[in-house]
Amino acid sequence: MRAELAKLSFEPGVAKPDPLLVVDGVTRAFGGLVAVHVEHLEIERGAITALIGPNGAGKSTLFNVVSGFDRADSGSWTFDGAPVTGRSAHRVARRGLVRTFQLTKTLSRLSVLENMLLAANGQRGERLGLALLPPVWLRQEREIKRRADELLDRFRLSRMRDEYAGTLSGGQRKLLEMARALMVRPTMVMLDEPMAGVNPALTQSLLSHITDLRDEGMTVCFVEHDMDVVMGISDWVVCMAEGEVVAEGPPHAVAKNPAVIDAYLGKQHDEPGTEPDHE
Amino acid sequence: MDWSVILSDAIRSGIGPVAAVYALAAIGLNLHFGYTGLLNFGQVAFMLVGAYGVAASVSTYGLPLWVGVLIGLGSSVLLALLLGLPTLRLRAEYLAIATIAAGEILRLFYRSSWAEPVTGGVFGLQRFATEFYDISPIPRDTYGFWLVRFTSRDLWALSVAWAVVLLATALIALLVHSPWGRVIRSIREDEDAVRSLGKSVYAYKMQSLVLGGVLGSMAGMMLAIQNQSVNPDSYDPVVTFFLYTILVLGGAGRVFGPIVGSILFWALLTFFDSALREAIAAGYISPDVISAPEVGAVRFALVGLGLMLLMIFRPQGLLGSRKEMLLDAR
Secondary structure, eight states: OHHHHHTSOOOTTOOOSSEEEEEEEEEEEETTEEEEEEEEEEEETTSEEEEEOSTTSSHHHHHHHHTTSSOOSEEEEEETTEEOTTOOHHHHHHTTEEEOOSSOOOOTTSBHHHHHHHHOSSOGGGSHHHHTOHHHHHHHHHHHHHHHHHHHHHTTOGGGTTSBGGGSOHHHHHHHHHHHHHHTOOSEEEEESTTTTOOHHHHHHHHHHHHHHHHTTOEEEEEOSOHHHHHHHOSEEEEEETTEEEEEEOHHHHHHOHHHHHHHHOOOOSSOOOOOOOO | OOHHHHHHHHHHHHHSHHHHHHHHHHHHHIIIIIIIOOOOOOHHHHHHHHHHHHHHHHHTTOOOHHHHHHHHHHHHHHHHHHHHHHHTTSOHHHHHHHHHHHHHHHHHHHHSSTTHHHHOGGGOEEOOOHHHHHTOOSOSSEEEETTEEEEHHHHHHHHHHHHHHHHHHHHHHHHHTSHHHHHHHHHHHOHHHHHHTTOOHHHHHHHHHHHHHHHHHHHHHHHHHHHTEEOGGGSOTHHHHHHHHHHHHHOTTOTTHHHHHHHHHHHHHHHHHHHHHHHHHTTSSOTTTSOGGGHHHHHHHHHHHHHHHHHHHOTTOSSOOHHHHHHHTO
16 A cells, blocks of 8 residues: 555645545635635545644645535535535435544443444434334344444443443543444544544554554544654645645655645745735 | 312322323423423424314314314424424524524414414414313213312313323333434434434434424313313413423433423422412411412412522432433533
């Protein structure tokens, strides 16, 4: 995977050998502020792509637009070959693109197990008519429970299985959210700052979970503004600044890219700025 | 001061037909507010369309009672769809505003002179439920236990009403413990999370609004049938606030919360009413402090005081879990 990606030219908007998510000409403005203006971006299937950039670069907005949580002003995007432009969030998720949130959204007054069970898709018992007939859905429910228990085990949350999710620590919530996303059986997970507010020990464990996902064939895209975290685990890094993609490439190449350094440290102007004209 | 009268009044009220009606309407509201997190401040509107569905069908158009019941149920479904379509995609507050407004608009519409040929306007409609009492299997007599007595007519009405309440409670118990219930409880917690996991939050909210509204309309029908009369002004917003009081008393998001809440609410209200009247009659309270006509207002103040004490010492309601309550506070 990395070898294939290394052969590409490290230009913003470069075409990938096997793109899963393709974004074209997406813009999103809030009033006069253009938060996102992405000409072209492809996310490679089966790889870990990090989306980096300083605060306000438009990473989360791009995430929101693509996952159906925000509208784009223009542009289109396809997921797994199908057009998903403007689809509502739940439709995008059903297609296999599942996201997590920067501020974790655990369902506090449901148990950890219930948080997991909720996420399984295609549940017969979720239909109002069939909900009243437990024999119709009990077997499926048992199967889903088994899968949930496996995932809880893998994310070391089994001990908290029957506790209210609201009693979990911040780090445990991040783990639960990741595990819960996997219950949907996604082809791609988008993690919005999975490491934010997590202690260093847990960061390591989260990172290893992310690489595990990739090794199982899942596509991972995550937002992070701390460059150091990104370097170790990403196969590909996309850097955004002021709403645009300014650099792409493998981690080592992006780290040295002057556009990225500019983005983080501020542009240096060789020529002094000209005075704006006044009447 | 005759304590047996006070106790008898309180118990009669707590297990009487009106308590059953309020319990049923509160069960619907519990589905909205307690489980789905929908802020419905117009549950009374569903009761109104249910009551008039029955009353106008029978009284104005001469249809059989059961057709009236179907029309009442149909109206409530229609009302839920009308309220939900524009507001359920928006933030929760919009539903609250739309429902409280809809309740008042409907009440004013039903009492308007324009609607009078159908609804009877300010005079309302009377005597449309004789069919209901004709099929009563209970022989004419008075029945009761200890200090409490009911006429056969009231006993029939309250038996049917409580039977419907128990059926509705069983329905809600089944639903909220199913995967469907898991989705609506999750929507109450955080609808974006539910959306991100591939569930159509809008569809679930709509189902919940319709179902809870239908239960509200059934409560309205039972109230109309018991009184053999409907009048638009008995469906004012205060009814919805009583329902919220009942819900908070019993514990929102608890299967038996509405039943416990309604029994307690009506028993307490009548207890204070009866006790104050007895105390004034016996001269324990000087008419200068509280006169008999003021009792009606003072009893509500006392229930309000009780509610405040409950909020301080048991904010989760009688059946609620304190642990769950504290999680909510973060």
